[in-house]
Amino acid sequence: MKIIKIILAGPRGRMGREAVELIQREEHFELVACLDRVNEGKRLSDLDGFPQIDAPIYKDPVKCFQEIEADVLIDLTTPEIGKIHTKLAVEHGIRPVVGTTGFNEEELQELTELADAKKTGVIIAPNFAVGAILMMKFAQMAAKHFQDVEIIELHHDRKLDAPSGTGIKTAEMISKTRTPKQQGHPNEEETIQGARGAETKDGIRIHSVRLPGLVAHQEVIFGGEGQSLTIRHDSYNRASFMSGVKLAVETIMTLDVLVYGLENIIE
Numbered sequence: 001m002k003i004i005k006i007i008l009a010g011p012r013g014r015m016g017r018e019a020v021e022l023i024q025r026e027e028h029f030e031l032v033a034c035l036d037r038v039n040e041g042k043r044l045s046d047l048d049g050f051p052q053i054d055a056p057i058y059k060d061p062v063k064c065f066q067e068i069e070a071d072v073l074i075d076l077t078t079p080e081i082g083k084i085h086t087k088l089a090v091e092h093g094i095r096p097v098v099g100t101t102g103f104n105e106e107e108l109q110e111l112t113e114l115a116d117a118k119k120t121g122v123i124i125a126p127n128f129a130v131g132a133i134l135m136m137k138f139a140q141m142a143a144k145h146f147q148d149v150e151i152i153e154l155h156h157d158r159k160l161d162a163p164s165g166t167g168i169k170t171a172e173m174i175s176k177t178r179t180p181k182q183q184g185h186p187n188e189e190e191t192i193q194g195a196r197g198a199e200t201k202d203g204i205r206i207h208s209v210r211l212p213g214l215v216a217h218q219e220v221i222f223g224g225e226g227q228s229l230t231i232r233h234d235s236y237n238r239a240s241f242m243s244g245v246k247l248a249v250e251t252i253m254t255l256d257v258l259v260y261g262l263e264n265i266i267e
């Protein structure tokens, strides 16, 4: 099997550390460099927790992409930085697998056009966990039968973006099958701002909970006459995301367009 050469952005992060282990485990993956906000010029093996992983660390993505021969960038950083890395990677012919969340519609459109122009595969995956993908697909199916739905996403309190990428993606998928409806009482008023959550342009409410002790969880609650349906997914650790990262890295080698969401890859 051909070796896939990978640059990893964010190796010291919660997801980044899991991704380093994944790359180490897979014989056909090779970590050729890392992008980090600090530790420029060091090797990964110089840092705590990465014994014997001899990959150079860069701060400047352009320098890294020019000097290092790589097939794929895995980005697990922050919303602001992830967008910059993704665009630069495509411009340098390196295929980005992006787990970082916080991309808006305009940014996704811009990247789609760039991927087309450069004929370079891009995968933007708001959630890599197979259970979360199924939760979103099941919610899309249920929305054919229930017009009223609210999303509650629950995450650890170190998360920067709200609502979560998964919450937004779920609402988008539901909107494809749900007949539009203004939910709740037409005259309802928030006596405390934000009480009804964030409203998407299709009228679906997303409520974001942030608490220590949580990892990544979501409930999609449908309401109908005399009944409700709740679809829930829980990630209890970050290892839950790694089979999706592996699949994305392997699949991106065969793509020349942008794919938004692993539901487009997982049958």
Ligand SMILES: NC(=O)C1=CN([C@@H]2O[C@H](COP(=O)(O)OP(=O)(O)OC[C@H]3O[C@@H](n4cnc5c(N)ncnc54)[C@H](OP(=O)(O)O)[C@@H]3O)[C@@H](O)[C@H]2O)C=CC1
Pocket: 009, 010, 011, 012, 013, 014, 015, 016, 035, 036, 037, 038, 076, 077, 078, 079, 081, 098, 099, 100, 101, 102, 125, 126, 127, 128, 129, 241
């Ligand atoms: N798609 C999915 O399935 C999942 C996606 N995520 C997303 O992945 C992203 C990372 O999450 P998580 O690992 O929990 O976050 P962390 O905060 O633990 O990790 C982010 C890492 O990015 C680093 N970083 C910041 N700026 C730069 C930069 N300029 N260059 C390189 N690295 C930088 C941070 O360094 P420092 O700490 O020094 O600032 C940190 O090590 C988030 O957007 C999150 O929403 C998370 C889980 C699953």
Ligand SMILES: O=C(O)C1=N[C@H](C(=O)O)C[C@H](O)C1
Pocket: 101, 126, 127, 128, 155, 156, 159, 160, 163, 164, 165, 166, 167, 215, 216, 217
């Ligand atoms: O920040 C996280 O932790 C997660 N982020 C992603 C999101 O915003 O949906 C995926 C998962 O929920 C974990």
